[in-house]
Amino acid sequence: MTNSPARYQPAFQPAGARTQVSQATAIEQSRAIAEVQAAVLVAQQNRRSKPIAVEEMRDSTAQKSVADRAFFSFPRGGETVSGPSIHLARELARCWGNIQYGVAELRRDDDKGESEMQAFAWDLETNARNAITFIVPHKRDTRQGTRQLTDMRDIYENNANAGARRVREAIFAVLPAWFVEEASERCHATLQDGGGIPLATRIANSIGHFDGIGVSRKQLESKIGRPSDEWTEQDLGELGITFNSIKNREITREEAFPPSRVTAADIESGRPTEVPAKDQPDERPAEDQPKDTERDGSQPASAEELKGLTAALTKAGIKNAEERKAFLSAREGRDITAVKDLTASEVASTIRFLETGEEPAGDQQ
Known part of the structure; x- marks a missing residue:
């Protein structure tokens, strides 16, 4: 008698035989079909009024809280890319009415480090539908290069950001172009007006x-x-x-706001350069200046401080020695060959920047 489990062999099914599904799956399939049919039926029975939709859009885009979130902007290839945001797309879908939209994660492959997703928008009245299936790598572009994402929260946020952009395009694909253009113009006017x-x-x-x-x-x-x-x-x-x-x-x-870099040519030409705030003298009265309760920040960093900086760099994904030298040199504006070249104040400032993304008050330019 052997203890080895027998290899599973699926039973032969003749052509045309139906695959068995669980009762719960069958109920869910029926519910989904009924939900779609009901949504289409309600949309056909309660058709949108375009004048009311336009009036709703004009009232909404006159609100500063809507206009503030209506656009995005980011630099790419030396130019600024801007346009209507997902927030405006959702608001216009609400005003237009009888539109379904969303995004779903169809598959996640942790071995390949990617997720397969689908974004869609569907006008239930006209049956105009736009669906986009796309792959989202579990990666993030940083100033130090591409970083692989392994934390579940980072992957979720990365997928959500990529999905929101596709949902935005899907919604705009089913909305009338004139409707979107007028809404954008009115949002720009609201931003310029500033609420009086x-x-x-x-x-x-x-x-x-x-x-x-x-x-x-x-x-x-x-x-x-x-x-x-x-x-x-x-x-x-x-x-x-x-x-x-x-x-x-x-x-x-x-x-x-890329930081301005001082080149050797600037120094040789004698052109004035901006002095970082941390190098400017404190013009406050002596009694108002903060008291130095700790050791001088210009002194070399201690071994414990350097250890903390190394840990912060590793956590931020800057693990390679060359990447660290490039990052620290660009940040401090001088050639840094190793972390030990930093002073105590520079170490503290860099750790805070890596952990919070914020500069200490004295380091902001």
Whole structure:
């Protein structure tokens, strides 16, 4: 007598024989079919009124909270790519009515490091349907190169971001082009109007918002191309789109506002360069300046501090020695051959940036 299990051999099924399914699967299939049929029937019995849909769209796009999230913007190949966002697409689908849309993960292959997904939008009245099946690699592009994703939360967020972009295109594919164009124009007008707030106040508020994420007035003026007191409503609208793109993690702060690099030619020519905030003297009265309760940050970092920095670099995916040298040299603006070349304050600043994405107040430019 043997203990080896017998190899499973499926029973032969003649041509045309139906595959057995479980009762739960059969019920779910029937429910899904009935749900689609009911949705189509309701849509046919309660057809949309285009004048009401247009009126709803115009009322919605006049709201600043809608206009603030209506567009995206990010740099690519030296140019700025912008357009209507997924938030505007969903809002227009709601206004138009009788539209179903969504995204589903069909398959996940952890060995290959990819997910197969499908995004769709379906106008139940006209039967216009757009479906996109696509592969999402479990990777993320960073300033240090492509990084493989292994954490389940990172993979979920990566898939959700890729799916949202396809859903946006699917919705716009079934909506009338004139409907989307008018909505976009009205959102731009709402952004420029600013809800009736005086332009000077809106400029000050915009500068304050960007200061909260580590972007200085000088960086904003460099991006716009003129001083802040000469900004127009259109300039503020573009800055608002950029701010929301950073806030929604569509782009990073460094991508939207690349740090200015001082070259050897700049130094030799004697052209003025911007001094980093951390190198500027503190002009506050001595009694208002912070007291140094710790050791001088310009001293070499201790072994414990260097160990913490190494751990932070590894966690951020910067494991190769060459990648670390390139990252640290670009960050500090000087040649860094090893982590031990950093001072205590530079180590602390870099760890905070890697862990939170934020610069200490004294390091923001």
